Amino acid sequence: ETxxxxxxxxxxxxxxxxxxxxxxxxxxxxxxxxxxxxxxxxPQFIFQxxxxxENGRGNFPPRFSGLQFPNYSSELNVNALELDDSAxxxxxxxxxxxxxxxxxxPGTRLLVL
Amino acid sequence: AxxxxxxxxxxxxxxxxxxxxxxxxxxxxxxxxxxxxxxPSSGEMIFLIYQGSYDQQNATEGRYSLNFQKARKxxxxxxxxxxxxxxxxxxxxxxxxxxxxxKVTFGIGTKLQVIP
Numbered sequence: 499e500t501x502x503x504x505x506x507x508x509x510x511x512x513x514x515x516x517x518x519x520x521x522x523x524x525x526x527x528x529x530x531x532x533x534x535x536x537x538x539x540x541p542q543f544i545f546q547x548x549x550x551x552e553n554g555r556g557n558f559p560p561r562f563s564g565l566q567f568p569n570y571s572s573e574l575n576v577n578a579l580e581l582d583d584s585a586x587x588x589x590x591x592x593x594x595x596x597x598x599x600x601x602x603x604p605g606t607r608l609l610v611l
Numbered sequence: 612a613x614x615x616x617x618x619x620x621x622x623x624x625x626x627x628x629x630x631x632x633x634x635x636x637x638x639x640x641x642x643x644x645x646x647x648x649x650x651p652s653s654g655e656m657i658f659l660i661y662q663g664s665y666d667q668q669n670a671t672e673g674r675y676s677l678n679f680q681k682a683r684k685x686x687x688x689x690x691x692x693x694x695x696x697x698x699x700x701x702x703x704x705x706x707x708x709x710x711x712x713x714k715v716t717f718g719i720g721t722k723l724q725v726i727p
Contacts, residue, residue, distance in 0.1 A: 540717035540719045541702070543715045543717075553712060553713055554715070586654060596642055596706045597661070598706075600715070602658075
Protein backbone atom coordinates (compact mmCIF):
# COMPACT_ATOMS: atom_id res chain seq x y z
CA GLU A 499 0.00 0.00 0.00
CA THR A 500 1.48 3.33 -1.09
CA UNK A 501 1.32 6.23 1.35
CA UNK A 502 0.59 9.87 0.64
CA UNK A 503 3.18 11.52 -1.59
CA UNK A 504 3.74 15.18 -2.37
CA UNK A 505 5.77 17.05 -4.94
CA UNK A 506 7.93 18.99 -5.05
CA UNK A 507 9.62 18.71 -1.65
CA UNK A 508 10.98 22.25 -1.74
CA UNK A 509 10.17 25.29 -3.84
CA UNK A 510 11.38 28.87 -4.06
CA UNK A 511 9.20 31.51 -5.73
CA UNK A 512 9.08 35.28 -5.87
CA UNK A 513 6.25 37.52 -4.78
CA UNK A 514 3.44 37.73 -7.35
CA UNK A 515 4.20 34.39 -8.98
CA UNK A 516 1.89 31.39 -9.09
CA UNK A 517 2.62 27.91 -7.73
CA UNK A 518 1.09 24.43 -8.08
CA UNK A 519 1.66 21.74 -5.49
CA UNK A 520 0.71 18.11 -6.04
CA UNK A 521 -0.48 15.28 -3.84
CA UNK A 522 -1.18 11.60 -4.46
CA UNK A 523 -3.60 10.09 -1.99
CA UNK A 524 -3.24 6.78 -0.23
CA UNK A 525 -4.85 3.80 -1.91
CA UNK A 526 -8.53 3.46 -0.94
CA UNK A 527 -8.91 7.09 0.14
CA UNK A 528 -11.37 9.38 -1.67
CA UNK A 529 -10.81 12.59 0.29
CA UNK A 530 -7.85 14.96 0.21
CA UNK A 531 -7.27 17.92 2.51
CA UNK A 532 -4.65 20.65 2.28
CA UNK A 533 -3.04 22.53 5.15
CA UNK A 534 -0.67 25.45 5.54
CA UNK A 535 1.77 25.27 8.44
CA UNK A 536 3.78 28.40 9.14
CA UNK A 537 6.94 28.09 11.22
CA UNK A 538 6.11 27.42 14.87
CA UNK A 539 2.37 27.16 14.24
CA UNK A 540 -0.19 24.39 13.97
CA PRO A 541 -1.52 23.37 10.54
CA GLN A 542 -4.25 25.63 9.17
CA PHE A 543 -6.99 23.95 7.12
CA ILE A 544 -7.12 25.35 3.58
CA PHE A 545 -9.74 23.11 1.95
CA GLN A 546 -10.90 19.56 1.40
CA UNK A 547 -11.95 17.67 -1.73
CA UNK A 548 -14.24 14.67 -1.87
CA UNK A 549 -14.82 12.92 -5.20
CA UNK A 550 -13.57 15.93 -7.17
CA UNK A 551 -15.78 18.46 -5.34
CA GLU A 552 -14.70 20.91 -2.65
CA ASN A 553 -16.62 20.01 0.52
CA GLY A 554 -14.76 22.00 3.12
CA ARG A 555 -12.84 25.26 3.27
CA GLY A 556 -10.96 27.22 5.91
CA ASN A 557 -10.36 30.96 6.09
CA PHE A 558 -8.18 31.32 3.03
CA PRO A 559 -8.70 33.79 0.17
CA PRO A 560 -9.83 32.68 -3.31
CA ARG A 561 -6.28 32.88 -4.65
CA PHE A 562 -5.88 29.50 -2.94
CA SER A 563 -7.65 27.03 -5.20
CA GLY A 564 -7.55 23.32 -5.81
CA LEU A 565 -8.49 20.37 -7.92
CA GLN A 566 -9.07 16.70 -7.33
CA PHE A 567 -8.76 14.21 -10.16
CA PRO A 568 -10.68 10.97 -10.82
CA ASN A 569 -7.83 8.97 -9.28
CA TYR A 570 -8.26 11.15 -6.13
CA SER A 571 -4.90 12.87 -6.49
CA SER A 572 -5.03 16.61 -5.95
CA GLU A 573 -3.42 19.95 -6.71
CA LEU A 574 -3.18 23.11 -4.67
CA ASN A 575 -2.75 26.32 -6.66
CA VAL A 576 -1.76 29.61 -5.14
CA ASN A 577 -1.88 32.76 -7.26
CA ALA A 578 -0.26 36.13 -6.62
CA LEU A 579 2.13 34.76 -4.01
CA GLU A 580 2.79 36.86 -0.94
CA LEU A 581 5.71 36.68 1.47
CA ASP A 582 3.38 35.29 4.18
CA ASP A 583 2.62 32.30 1.97
CA SER A 584 6.03 30.92 2.92
CA ALA A 585 5.20 27.76 4.86
CA UNK A 586 5.09 23.98 4.88
CA UNK A 587 2.11 22.78 2.83
CA UNK A 588 0.73 19.46 3.96
CA UNK A 589 -1.63 17.19 2.12
CA UNK A 590 -3.67 14.51 3.90
CA UNK A 591 -5.82 11.73 2.51
CA UNK A 592 -8.61 9.84 4.23
CA UNK A 593 -12.09 8.45 3.92
CA UNK A 594 -14.92 10.95 3.90
CA UNK A 595 -16.40 10.71 7.40
CA UNK A 596 -15.46 12.93 10.35
CA UNK A 597 -14.20 9.83 12.14
CA UNK A 598 -11.83 8.88 9.35
CA UNK A 599 -8.16 9.34 10.15
CA UNK A 600 -6.21 11.65 7.90
CA UNK A 601 -2.79 10.40 6.82
CA UNK A 602 -0.32 13.07 5.90
CA UNK A 603 2.29 13.35 3.21
CA PRO A 604 5.81 14.66 3.89
CA GLY A 605 4.88 18.19 2.83
CA THR A 606 6.20 20.82 0.42
CA ARG A 607 8.29 23.65 1.85
CA LEU A 608 7.54 26.86 -0.05
CA LEU A 609 9.69 29.94 0.31
CA VAL A 610 8.44 33.19 -1.21
CA LEU A 611 11.08 35.88 -1.72
CA ALA B 612 -17.21 27.38 14.95
CA UNK B 613 -14.58 24.92 16.00
CA UNK B 614 -11.78 25.71 18.41
CA UNK B 615 -8.90 23.65 19.82
CA UNK B 616 -6.90 24.92 22.77
CA UNK B 617 -3.53 23.52 23.83
CA UNK B 618 -2.26 25.53 26.79
CA UNK B 619 1.14 23.88 27.31
CA UNK B 620 3.68 25.33 24.87
CA UNK B 621 6.38 23.03 26.22
CA UNK B 622 6.62 20.04 28.53
CA UNK B 623 9.50 18.05 29.98
CA UNK B 624 9.26 14.44 31.11
CA UNK B 625 11.78 11.99 32.48
CA UNK B 626 12.40 8.91 30.37
CA UNK B 627 10.11 6.00 31.41
CA UNK B 628 7.67 8.33 33.16
CA UNK B 629 4.12 9.10 32.00
CA UNK B 630 3.07 12.52 30.72
CA UNK B 631 -0.29 14.15 29.98
CA UNK B 632 -0.71 16.67 27.20
CA UNK B 633 -3.81 18.84 27.54
CA UNK B 634 -6.38 19.61 24.87
CA UNK B 635 -9.73 21.31 25.20
CA UNK B 636 -12.13 21.89 22.35
CA UNK B 637 -15.25 23.77 21.50
CA UNK B 638 -17.79 22.95 18.82
CA UNK B 639 -21.51 22.99 18.16
CA UNK B 640 -21.24 20.02 15.79
CA UNK B 641 -23.22 17.02 17.05
CA UNK B 642 -20.72 14.57 15.59
CA UNK B 643 -16.98 15.03 15.46
CA UNK B 644 -13.69 13.22 15.68
CA UNK B 645 -10.74 14.10 17.87
CA UNK B 646 -7.20 13.21 16.84
CA UNK B 647 -3.68 13.50 18.16
CA UNK B 648 -0.69 13.78 15.86
CA UNK B 649 3.05 13.79 16.49
CA UNK B 650 5.37 15.96 14.41
CA PRO B 651 9.11 15.28 14.83
CA SER B 652 11.64 17.88 13.75
CA SER B 653 11.73 16.26 10.31
CA GLY B 654 8.23 17.66 9.69
CA GLU B 655 6.08 14.64 8.91
CA MET B 656 2.73 14.45 10.72
CA ILE B 657 2.23 11.05 12.35
CA PHE B 658 -1.21 9.87 13.48
CA LEU B 659 -1.30 8.62 17.07
CA ILE B 660 -4.85 8.12 18.28
CA TYR B 661 -8.52 8.87 17.52
CA GLN B 662 -11.61 9.39 19.67
CA GLY B 663 -15.12 9.68 18.25
CA SER B 664 -17.60 12.01 19.90
CA TYR B 665 -20.03 9.16 20.52
CA ASP B 666 -17.45 6.68 21.79
CA GLN B 667 -18.14 5.61 25.35
CA GLN B 668 -14.71 4.16 25.99
CA ASN B 669 -11.46 6.10 26.03
CA ALA B 670 -9.24 5.24 23.08
CA THR B 671 -5.94 3.45 23.56
CA GLU B 672 -3.16 2.68 21.09
CA GLY B 673 -0.13 1.01 22.63
CA ARG B 674 1.55 3.55 24.94
CA TYR B 675 -0.95 6.24 23.96
CA SER B 676 -4.33 6.75 25.58
CA LEU B 677 -6.85 9.52 25.24
CA ASN B 678 -8.61 10.78 28.36
CA PHE B 679 -11.92 11.92 26.85
CA GLN B 680 -14.23 13.96 29.06
CA LYS B 681 -17.08 15.08 26.83
CA ALA B 682 -18.86 17.24 29.41
CA ARG B 683 -15.65 19.17 30.03
CA LYS B 684 -14.82 19.18 26.30
CA UNK B 685 -11.36 17.84 26.94
CA UNK B 686 -9.33 15.20 25.11
CA UNK B 687 -6.00 14.86 26.86
CA UNK B 688 -3.27 12.60 25.50
CA UNK B 689 -1.48 10.36 27.97
CA UNK B 690 1.87 8.86 26.96
CA UNK B 691 3.06 6.11 29.27
CA UNK B 692 6.66 4.98 29.69
CA UNK B 693 8.13 7.91 27.74
CA UNK B 694 10.99 7.21 25.36
CA UNK B 695 13.64 9.55 23.96
CA UNK B 696 12.02 9.15 20.54
CA UNK B 697 8.83 10.71 21.88
CA UNK B 698 10.50 14.14 21.83
CA UNK B 699 8.46 16.07 19.24
CA UNK B 700 5.60 18.52 18.72
CA UNK B 701 2.17 17.11 19.54
CA UNK B 702 -1.00 18.44 17.97
CA UNK B 703 -4.60 17.93 18.97
CA UNK B 704 -7.11 18.20 16.11
CA UNK B 705 -10.85 18.01 15.54
CA UNK B 706 -12.77 17.08 12.41
CA UNK B 707 -16.45 17.92 12.12
CA UNK B 708 -19.19 19.51 10.09
CA UNK B 709 -19.76 23.24 10.29
CA UNK B 710 -22.20 25.18 8.10
CA UNK B 711 -22.73 22.21 5.83
CA UNK B 712 -19.04 21.79 5.19
CA UNK B 713 -16.39 19.62 6.77
CA LYS B 714 -13.72 21.44 8.66
CA VAL B 715 -10.57 20.38 10.50
CA THR B 716 -9.01 22.48 13.24
CA PHE B 717 -5.60 21.95 14.83
CA GLY B 718 -4.27 23.36 18.07
CA ILE B 719 -1.00 25.27 18.29
CA GLY B 720 0.78 22.25 19.64
CA THR B 721 2.85 21.22 22.65
CA LYS B 722 6.57 20.61 22.41
CA LEU B 723 7.49 17.55 24.45
CA GLN B 724 11.08 16.91 25.46
CA VAL B 725 12.02 13.60 27.06
CA ILE B 726 14.99 13.80 29.39
CA PRO B 727 17.32 10.79 29.81
